[in-house]
Amino acid sequence: MKHLLSINDLSKVDAISILDTAQELARVSDGPMKKLPTLRGRTIVNLFAEDSTRTRISFEAAAKRLSADVINFSSKGSSISKGESLKDTAQTLQAMGADAVIIRHSASGAAQRLADSKWMSGSVINAGDGTHEHPSQALLDAFTIRKHLSKGATDLAGLRVAIVGDVLHSRVARSNVLLLSKLGAQVVLVAPPTLLPVGIESWPCQISYDLDEVIASVDAIMMLRIQLERMSEMYFPNAREYSRYFGLNSDRIRAMKAEAIVMHPGPMNRGLEITADAADGARSVIVEQVANGVSIRMAILYLLLAGNQEIAENGVSS
Amino acid sequence: MSLALPAPDIARALIRISHEILERNSGSANITLLGIPTRGAHLAKRIASAIESIEGTSVQMGTLDITLHRDDLRMRAPRALMPTVIPSLGVEGRDVVLVDDVLFSGRTIRAALDALGEIGRPKSVQLAVLVDRGHRQLPIRADFVGKNLPTSIEQSVVVHLTELDGADEVLIEGPLP
Numbered sequence: 001m002k003h004l005l006s007i008n009d010l011s012k013v014d015a016i017s018i019l020d021t022a023q024e025l026a027r028v029s030d031g032p033m034k035k036l037p038t039l040r041g042r043t044i045v046n047l048f049a050e051d052s053t054r055t056r057i058s059f060e061a062a063a064k065r066l067s068a069d070v071i072n073f074s075s076k077g078s079s080i081s082k083g084e085s086l087k088d089t090a091q092t093l094q095a096m097g098a099d100a101v102i103i104r105h106s107a108s109g110a111a112q113r114l115a116d117s118k119w120m121s122g123s124v125i126n127a128g129d130g131t132h133e134h135p136s137q138a139l140l141d142a143f144t145i146r147k148h149l150s151k152g153a154t155d156l157a158g159l160r161v162a163i164v165g166d167v168l169h170s171r172v173a174r175s176n177v178l179l180l181s182k183l184g185a186q187v188v189l190v191a192p193p194t195l196l197p198v199g200i201e202s203w204p205c206q207i208s209y210d211l212d213e214v215i216a217s218v219d220a221i222m223m224l225r226i227q228l229e230r231m232s233e234m235y236f237p238n239a240r241e242y243s244r245y246f247g248l249n250s251d252r253i254r255a256m257k258a259e260a261i262v263m264h265p266g267p268m269n270r271g272l273e274i275t276a277d278a279a280d281g282a283r284s285v286i287v288e289q290v291a292n293g294v295s296i297r298m299a300i301l302y303l304l305l306a307g308n309q310e311i312a313e314n315g316v317s318s
Numbered sequence: 319m320s321l322a323l324p325a326p327d328i329a330r331a332l333i334r335i336s337h338e339i340l341e342r343n344s345g346s347a348n349i350t351l352l353g354i355p356t357r358g359a360h361l362a363k364r365i366a367s368a369i370e371s372i373e374g375t376s377v378q379m380g381t382l383d384i385t386l387h388r389d390d391l392r393m394r395a396p397r398a399l400m401p402t403v404i405p406s407l408g409v410e411g412r413d414v415v416l417v418d419d420v421l422f423s424g425r426t427i428r429a430a431l432d433a434l435g436e437i438g439r440p441k442s443v444q445l446a447v448l449v450d451r452g453h454r455q456l457p458i459r460a461d462f463v464g465k466n467l468p469t470s471i472e473q474s475v476v477v478h479l480t481e482l483d484g485a486d487e488v489l490i491e492g493p494l495p
Contacts, residue, residue, distance in 0.1 A: 001396075017398060024383065024399040031437070038386045302386075307396030 003115045003124045004300055006133050007178040015182060016154050019143050021299035022292070028065065029295055038306050039068035042099045047089070048127070049075040049105045054266055054290055055127050055136070059102050062297035068305070071098070086110065087119055094120035100305055101125070108132035123304045131169050131197075137265055138175035140296040142183055144289050145220050148261050157184035162214050163205075164190040164246060165224030165273050168197050168235075172265045173224055177205045190214055192246065194235040211246055215255045222263040223248050223274045239272055249275045253283060261285045322467055322475070323488035328448065331464035332361065335446050336368035338462050342444070343413050350378040350412040350440070354430055355400035358418035360481045361448055365417060378405040378412070382437075387429035402433075410438040415462075419477040421447040424458035449488055451475050470494075 001014065010018075028036060044063045048056050056072070063070045073093075075081055080089060086105075093101055100123040103111050108130030115124040128134040142156065149159055161180055167173045167189050180187050187205035189196065200207060208214050215221070226242065236242045243249075248262065262274075262283045270276050279286060323331070343349050346369050353362025359381040366379040383400040391397070416430050427445060434443065446462035451469045465488075469475060473492035480486050 021399050024401065027402060028386075036386045036436075037432070038391065302399075303396050306391045308392055308394055 001304060003111075003126075004135055004304065005111050005115055005124065005126045007135050007138055007175050007182070010135075010179075010182070012155070012182050015139070015142070015179060018139055018296070018299050018303060019146060020154070021303060022139075022143055022295040023147075025298045025302070026292070026295040028298075029291070034065055035067060036065060037067050038302060039063070039066040042068045042305055043097055044068045044070050044100045044102065044301065044305075045093050045096075045098045046070060046072045046074075046127075047093070047101050047103045048073065049080055049103070049110075050128070052104055052128070054293065055104065055134075058290065058293040059125075059127065059136075059297050059301075061294050062301055065294070066298055066301055066306075068099075068301065071096075086114065087117070090114055090117065090119035094122070098122050100301070102127050104128045106130055125300060125304065128171055130171065131174075132171050133175045134171040134265075135175050135179075136293070136297055136300060137172050138179040139300070140289060140293040141172075141176055141222065141263060141265070142179050143296050144263065144285055144292050145180075145185070145261070146183075147292070148285065149219050149259065155183045156180060159185045159219045160188065160217055161185050161220045161222065162188050162190055162211075162218040163222045163224065164211060164248070166195045166226055166230075166235075167191050167200070167224065168195045169227050169230050170224050174203075176222065177203050181205060188214055188218070190246065192236055192242075211252065212255070215252050216257065218260060219257060220261045220263060221248065221256070222265070223268075225265070225267060226269055226273050228269070243272055247273050247275065248278045250277050250281075253278050253281060256283065263289060265289070319489050319491045321487060322490050323449070323465055325486035328464070328486045328488065331448065332364050333368055335462045335464060336365050336372060339365070339415055339444070339446065340369060340372065342461070346373045346375060346377045348411075348413045348441070350380070350405060350407065350409055350414045352380050352382040352404075352409075352414055352416055352430075352434075354416060354418045354426065355381055355383055356482065357477055357479055358416075359400075360479050361419060361446075362417040365415075365446065378407055380405040382416070382430060382433055384426060384429040384433045387432040389425060389429065404437060408438055409434060409440045411441050413442045413444065414440040415444045415446055417446045419448050419479075420475050421445070421450045421458075421460050421463075422453055422475075424454045424456035427458050428456055448477060449475055 102125045104127040110129045111126035181204040190208045190211050264286045351362045353359035366377050369377045380403040383402045444461040447460045448464040450463045451467045476489045478487045
């Protein structure tokens with residue numbers, strides 16, 4: 001594995017090995033010494049052409065704990081805002097000797113374009129491309145679900161997970177549906193029909209338009225952010241109505257299974273898709289998701305960068 | 319391929335090593351055994367149970383994965399990480415005995431010392447190995463050795479343990495020296 005672009009590139013075995021590696025690396029984050037020498041001398045570039053808080057600092061923290069050098073690069077305050085193309089940016093990074101580029105971009109497929117091009121030779125990690133995919137987020141969600149609910153199993157067989165809200169614009173939802181179903185979980189998407197993408201029938205999941213019908217049957221519920229910046233097209237009449245039908249509140253929390261957990265990829269719109277008491281309640285693992293994100297990203301960087309990829313791909317091993 | 323150490327010899331060697339560890343440390347009270355996965359971890363378990371049957375008390379035992387500290391990561395395909403389990407009393411102020419199957423270049427043990435330094439500061443660190451095959455590339459030696467096996471650099475030493483491979487044996491593969 002040289003790049004991480006889409007969950008589709010991972011087999012079930014690959015995905016489980018990332019989760020297992022993250023589990024061992026989580027020990028480092030919990031221990032007194034939070035730094036390992038493993039990626040000393042490697043240069044990792046955070047190329048964020050779209051705003052982000054937790055994904056960027058999470059990748060940065062992960063790279064630094066493995067002793068890599070990190071260069072942060074965002075569209076504001078760089079030549080991207082002067083209109084420099086992705087190609088020229090990539091060639092600049094290549095000339096500076098980047099071993100890996102973590103890219104977030106508003107265009108779906110930007111990471112794939114960068115990986116397929118000959119513009120640079122390093123690894124490419126997709127940190128969210130348009131409305132396409134966000135694989136590291138799905139991996140950290142699967143890691144969080146496994147930690148709480150798998151009872152020692154390595155996969156998620158037999159678990160039922162609801163993903164609620166704006167599936168149409170959500171790269172988190174797409175990556176999660178692919179990964180969770182690959183790991184054996186049953187996924188049900190809950191959203192108003194206007195917020196489901198065309199072609200949803202072909203996704204490996206169930207669909208419901210009624211949150212109250214689903215809520216008592218799930219082991220984990222993942223609330224998606226209503227992307228207010230994309231809500232100009234009247235997908236639902238008003239925020240209050242959305243909140244009543246698809247928001248997570250304390251009544252719905254009480255209807256959930258005893259062990260069930262509440263997740264949100266962040267940033268949250270408190271009072272819209274999730275109420276404050278649901279977000280901060282005993283079932284909520286939202287803050288823990290952020291901590292797990294660092295472990296998962298350490299695992300991704302370790303598996304992509306620590307070994308020799310040529311040997312891995314040609315199958316020559318000692 | 320030739321048989322260098324049959325099962326009964328392995329059992330005797332581990333019993334002897336257990337006695338030597340106890341003798342050197344005047345008992346098991348301050349000893350922490352740390353096996354290096356995978357086969358070192360199984361050997362540490364066997365030494366721990368031998369020490370327990372000799373002394374009649376339990377001994378601190380765990381595993382220490384050294385993968386993240388290896389100096390040859392870039393020369394090989396990516397490796398899976400193995401579990402590190404530090405026993406309840408930690409390593410601070412303890413007499414830590416590292417346990418591995420084969421001592422060769424010494425690089426694994428160097429990585430183990432680095433990994434250990436990240437967890438704490440032991441009073442002393444000792445090394446027990448089932449086989450010392452020579453060809454050291456670093457100034458490292460074992461305190462407790464099951465058997466010294468003179469080998470040529472072209473040969474490889476293979477350790478099989480019942481827990482993983484169905485039988486206990488040490489084999490030498492490759493051309494004779």
